[in-house]
Amino acid sequence: MIVRLFDNFTIINLFALNEPLYSLAERFISYIQLEKRYSGHTCTAYRNDLFQFIDYVTLSYSSMPVEDLTHVMIRSWLSRLMEDAMTAKSVNRKISTLKSFFKYCLRQGLIKQSPMIKVIAPKISRRLPGYIEEKGMRAIEDNVSPVSVTSLHIFADDFEGATHRLIFEIFYQTGIRLSELISLLEFRVDKSNLSIKVMGKGGKERIIPISAELSAQISSYMDQKRSNLEEFEGGVLLVHPHSGQRLYPKYVYLTVRKYLTEHQITTLKKKSPHILRHTFATHLANNGADLNAIKELLGHSSLAATQVYTHNTIEQLKKVYKQAHPKA
Incomplete structure (x- = not known):
């Protein structure tokens, strides 16, 4: 059971509110871990990204199946992250997570089109890697x-x-x-x-x-x-x-x-x-x-x-x- 604490007085069981999406996210993580052979660190990062997104969707739009998720909801979440001063690099990592997730859903026949095609990643100012002379x-x-x-x-x-x-x-x-x-x-x-x-x-x-x-x-x-x-x-x-x-x-x-x-x-x-x-x-x-x-x-x-x-x-x-x- 997944429980989120949002303030000093309210505890909300988000898993109960949106079990289908959380369960689907767990199936996706199992897929990239067992079949794609991603590292444990990568799987943990993907899981955290997905659960943060589902938390946001559940609180903002209530429970819904994966086919009802839209690019508007995704853009809204990403905008919130950038308002909280998250770097473009970190936001792009979360976009990468969602792209992989919706690609998985597409292959499973759960959606007809990925909402990520209308999501544009923020530009990252590339710094040259430092090195020793x-x-x-x-x-x-x-x-x-x-x-x-x-x-x-x-x-x-x-x-x-x-x-x-x-x-x-x-x-x-x-x-x-x-x-x-x-x-x-x-x-x-x-x-x-x-x-x-x-x-x-x-x-x-x-x-x-x-x-x-x-x-x-x-x-x-x-x-x-x-x-x-x-x-x-x-x-x-x-x-x-x-x-x-x-x-x-x-x-x-x-x-x-x-x-x-x-x-x-x-x-x-x-x-x-x-x-x-x-x-x-x-x-x-x-x-x-x-x-x-x-x-x-x-x-x-x-x-x-x-x-x-x-x-x-x-x-x-x-x-x-x-x-x-x-x-x-």
């Missing part, structure tokens, strides 16, 4: 702090330092996501073929080549893990340097931010693990890598998501032009 990444690879006159090492010469350094190296040399890093297993590192197998979004696997240096670094780390820890979570490549447990997202996030800030590796305000993924892709694009190859390495489902890195390449060309051409 190559000299900053060279400092990390050389393990020499760029802000120290005594050539102070960035990473300590112990197991904790080895863990932190490997986090950076894997992020930068493979471009994998944070969730993919912490779930990377030892047996998925193929040292003979110099590659790693990554479990990406939607349970999709992809193989990413690695350098001989990174392979050797991973082997060294695995040896150190066994000699420094009495117990650790088996199978997982990267573990917490003290507890031996699988790394958790916040630990990795804080680790990356700490090193990028303390050693002034970048002037970017945002210093997250995702910056290293952007850096991987941008450096590939700036050095002439094929866009389709970058798409496969990143695990993007659409080339449109990868094309943003061509803008950074153009910006790099403009910078070179201004510095080198006498008429610039």
